[in-house]
Amino acid sequence: MTSDGELIQRAADGDRSAFEDLYRRYARPVFGLALRRLGDRGRAEDAVQETFASVWRSASSYRPDRGPGAPWLYAVARNAIVDRARSRTEIPADIPDEPTADAGPADQAEQNWVAWRVHRSLEELPEREREVIALAYWSGLSQSEVAEFLGIPLGTVKTRTRAALMRLSELLEEDFE
Amino acid sequence: MTNFDDVVGGDDLSPDEEARLRRVHDLLMQAGPPPDLPPALERPPTEPAEAEIVQFPMLPRRRWALAAVVAATLALLAFAGGYFIGHSKPTSFNTTRIVPMHGGNALALLRIGHQDGAGNWPMQLEVNNLPRQPKPQYYELWLSRNGKPVAPCGSFRVNQRNTTVQLSVPYNFSRFDGWVVTKQGVKERAPGPVVMST
Numbered sequence: 001m002t003s004d005g006e007l008i009q010r011a012a013d014g015d016r017s018a019f020e021d022l023y024r025r026y027a028r029p030v031f032g033l034a035l036r037r038l039g040d041r042g043r044a045e046d047a048v049q050e051t052f053a054s055v056w057r058s059a060s061s062y063r064p065d066r067g068p069g070a071p072w073l074y075a076v077a078r079n080a081i082v083d084r085a086r087s088r089t090e091i092p093a094d095i096p097d098e099p100t101a102d103a104g105p106a107d108q109a110e111q112n113w114v115a116w117r118v119h120r121s122l123e124e125l126p127e128r129e130r131e132v133i134a135l136a137y138w139s140g141l142s143q144s145e146v147a148e149f150l151g152i153p154l155g156t157v158k159t160r161t162r163a164a165l166m167r168l169s170e171l172l173e174e175d176f177e
Numbered sequence: 178m179t180n181f182d183d184v185v186g187g188d189d190l191s192p193d194e195e196a197r198l199r200r201v202h203d204l205l206m207q208a209g210p211p212p213d214l215p216p217a218l219e220r221p222p223t224e225p226a227e228a229e230i231v232q233f234p235m236l237p238r239r240r241w242a243l244a245a246v247v248a249a250t251l252a253l254l255a256f257a258g259g260y261f262i263g264h265s266k267p268t269s270f271n272t273t274r275i276v277p278m279h280g281g282n283a284l285a286l287l288r289i290g291h292q293d294g295a296g297n298w299p300m301q302l303e304v305n306n307l308p309r310q311p312k313p314q315y316y317e318l319w320l321s322r323n324g325k326p327v328a329p330c331g332s333f334r335v336n337q338r339n340t341t342v343q344l345s346v347p348y349n350f351s352r353f354d355g356w357v358v359t360k361q362g363v364k365e366r367a368p369g370p371v372v373m374s375t
Contacts, residue, residue, distance in 0.1 A: 023222075032212045119208060166197070
């Protein structure tokens with residue numbers, strides 16, 4: 001599989017198909033990040049467009065010797081999203097009297113980075129593996145219910161789930177560590 | 178909450194494999210579901226490479242063709258290193274949109290940058306062949322409606338064949354349908370005669 005870094009470098013040379021591959025890999029993670037930060041689908045859509053316009057414009061600034069492509073793309077997306085967030089006039093909030101249980105900025109940043117990595121890696125899974133992961137983790141179905149829902153044997157669901165987790169493990173190590 | 182043993186099951190995993198899968202399981206739980214992409218984002222932007230040459234305002238077809246010729250002419254001049262660009266470096270301006278303008282023998286490109294956090298639009302106006310005016314007369318760029326100047330966008334003077342000026346406006350462009358340049362006399366607050374338009 002072509003690495004993100006290679007795709008960024010090819011995009012810098014004007015390779016449209018490399019840019020489209022980057023888009024396919026990262027549109028959903030960027031949109032997820034923008035949604036969490038902006039809380040509005042319309043503005044998140046704009047942030048995605050802006051992110052990829054920035055990727056195309058500034059791809060030549062990527063230096064592979066400084067690290068893999070994913071963190072660079074994350075930084076570009078984050079900048080575009082922060083710019084979009086700043087463009088809205090915020091009404092100053094009252095300062096709470098007591099500490100809140102909400103996640104602080106550092107925790108939120110960590111959470112965003114984890115989601116970015118995972119959602120990016122999910123894009124690389126074959127559809128049938130991505131499907132069992134989504135049903136098992138985010139729809140509340142048991143493995144038996146997933147099997148029934150998809151009309152396949154329980155053993156096949158378990159095999160696909162395990163294969164998907166193994167593949168995700170490789171992808172997460174490959175691109176981010 | 179999804180249980181690791183329920184999802185992965187079996188006791189045939191080596192400790193190393195189990196540790197790897199458990200780590201991925203924890204990351205999936207932490208990440209939550211990816212969002213559904215809205216239809217507008219299903220395909221990548223069609224023309225991310227270059228600044229968009231905008232039809233601003235909605236030009237009648239004949240005038241739009243003329244504007245395209247103006248843009249092409251200016252691009253050729255720029256490419257040839259001609260007088261139009263002069264000694265400035267317009268490429269250093271982060272352009273998102275380009276609006277061609279013309280009037281008489283004069284040509285212009287209005288480059289629009291990214292809106293900043295405060296709501297300002299940085300712009301760069303390059304004009305070519307606009308007649309030099311005796312002081313203290315000057316030119317003014319306006320946003321227009323129906324060809325009439327409405328909102329002032331900045332004043333400038335020319336003292337050579339080619340001039341580039343930086344401007345910034347805070348307006349909502351959707352409230353207007355074009356741009357014009359007027360010739361202004363001293364003490365003249367009202368818009369003067371239009372000398373260039375989109």
